[in-house]
Amino acid sequence: MNVANTIKKLGLEQAFDYLYKDPENNLLKLMNWADKFSDGEFVSQRKAIREAIENPAHPYHDYILHIIHDIDPEVMKTLAVNFFINASLIGWSKQEENRAKYNCNVPWAILLDPTSACNLHCTGCWAAEYGHQQSLTYEEMDRVLTEAEELGTHACLFTGGEPLIRKKDIIRLCENHRNMAFHAFTNGTLINDDFCRELLRVGNFFVSVSIEGFEEANDGRRGEG
Numbered sequence: 001m002n003v004a005n006t007i008k009k010l011g012l013e014q015a016f017d018y019l020y021k022d023p024e025n026n027l028l029k030l031m032n033w034a035d036k037f038s039d040g041e042f043v044s045q046r047k048a049i050r051e052a053i054e055n056p057a058h059p060y061h062d063y064i065l066h067i068i069h070d071i072d073p074e075v076m077k078t079l080a081v082n083f084f085i086n087a088s089l090i091g092w093s094k095q096e097e098n099r100a101k102y103n104c105n106v107p108w109a110i111l112l113d114p115t116s117a118c119n120l121h122c123t124g125c126w127a128a129e130y131g132h133q134q135s136l137t138y139e140e141m142d143r144v145l146t147e148a149e150e151l152g153t154h155a156c157l158f159t160g161g162e163p164l165i166r167k168k169d170i171i172r173l174c175e176n177h178r179n180m181a182f183h184a185f186t187n188g189t190l191i192n193d194d195f196c197r198e199l200l201r202v203g204n205f206f207v208s209v210s211i212e213g214f215e216e217a218n219d220g221r222r223g224e225g
Helices: 002-019 023-036 044-055 061-070 073-103 126-129 136-153 164-176 194-203 215-222
Strands: 110-112 155-158 181-186 205-209
Touching: 002 023, 002 073, 023 044, 023 061, 044 061, 073 136, 073 155, 073 181, 110 136, 110 215, 164 181, 164 194, 164 205, 194 205
Parallel strands: 110 155, 155 181, 181 205
Antiparallel strands: none
């Protein structure tokens, strides 16, 4: 990694350290800093974020504070560096270079199905059409991610099947690809305390739990119960 990229990472990490000293006051100061160095880019996005920060009645105001207060700071810093520095700033220029070099698209993120297997059989689930016998080996997934990083891609979404059936291998991948940000869509039934401690330890992996709605809607999609 070159000096400029190292400085960018340190700058973002220091910004988070500053934020956590006094979140309510320093969040707005960081927004002012972002506006100053934005070169006039992302006007609508910055305006929306500022409104959510400044207006206590805004639907995302409490959510932003919840993220700051309730998510582990080291996890936040790791994911932020991987998303904003590796995947966006560093990764984008490398992707552009390789798009021109190989005359093909290089994606910002990749979707990877570790397995077609699932521990549930939900009503109407398209994943069930795959059957439950197809899985990638750890070595195959590791190779795909290594090639992705070489091309400038630093974000990976795990789908399935139920990806957390392979949660031990996924944690190994997180350990082996520290500069990538990982995310999984999961039914949530395989999340336990040990797995949460592993999420906290690696810091570069988070999950979205599928919830269909209230009981009637959920059972209509997932099956009774």
